[in-house]
Amino acid sequence: MSCKNWGFCDLSVSRNYDLKYLDLFEKFGFNTIALNSHVEESSDEPKKKKKKGEMKEKKDYIPAPVDIPKEIVASTNLNILQRVTIELSDASSSYKLTNSENLKKYDIIAVVPKTLQAFQFVCNTMDFDIITFEPETRLPYKISRKLYRLAIERGMFFELMYAPAIKDSTSRKNIISTAHTYHAIGKSKNIILTSSAENNLQVRDVHDVINLGFILGLNNNYCLEVIRNNSRKLILKAEGRQRGKFYLNVENEINE
Template identity: 70%
Template structure:
């Protein structure tokens, strides 16, 4: 994450995307992408009796990030998105060694209790929802404001809207909810693309902002300024509070502050 120019960002590209085609995102005007690993909520599986000689180590809930070997000029980040219904998931997250390997942590709260916990307590960067179905609870101004004050961002993904009319309606509905209760503060727009056909040009994404209830300035912020703030916030979460990033320009031997 040692790059001074994050530029336009798409902070959700599925790990199932053909990573050899990341150059398409460069051609679409993006400078930074996050490869997303989605973790479904763990089921209530019956406990099996341990056999003699079995390892006592618990299986890590979070898989390791995918390796990106493609030669690209893009800044590559790793993101994990975790579904959960209540705070009982906390011990598993605290014990996960793989979780520490990700640059960005997002959650999908599936209940009001989970949403309250995400907004007020969890050490995360993004709250997002599955656009296939409507949000199953009411989002209050108080909780939205609490999340914003803690530096958490809310995500809107546009690729599901390309695939399905129901998802399209749900995404637009969610976007207008964010506008009504929080004036669309701390919003990021990502593709959530699983293949190259679902990626859109930077300017198309900016224009999409008007449908999502964003004004011209906000439409630019959701894929550039807000994304940059999120990346720096995530780095602060991992390394401690971050106020200034100092890098050295090797060619001019100058110190650059951010």
């Protein structure tokens, strides 16, 4: 990542999205998108006994980022980032993350804390960028003001998504409920609004997204900040996580 004009951002587009329709985001007013790879929690398989002299196979349960064809990159002005979203139930899975080489290839790391223990661990210990929840179900536990505030202080953001709310009434109720929870316990601080779009029919214009924010308890001015300023802050925070703490990033610009 580098110092660019990030503009309006959609930081969650499914890796299954047909890349030939990426230009739709540009037409709809977006400057930056993130292709999202969702990783379900891995189950520990029973260890097989190695034969003598057999090399131990090293597996990485985090998949490699989406391979974007060069012609797609050349045909768009979009900033295209890579994001991974990881399900987590307890702290014991964290060692797999620290040993993952593929994880280092992603620009943005998000987590789905499946239990209160995992949520506490994420807020207190792990250096992630986004905390998110599955829209198909209600929040699985009560989020306290203390943990919400701690996550914000550590530079993490909470995600709301609109595509699941459009296609399914249960998801819509759950997302609205989650949004109101964030407002009640944290005044909707450090919120980002993404599409989580799986296809081009689920993508909406920037101005439509701003209007959708009203349903989620965000006024127009703050929704504008959510999809532009907050997203930019998140990107810079993620860049700081990758490079280590820094105050200034200087680049040479050659004018032809």
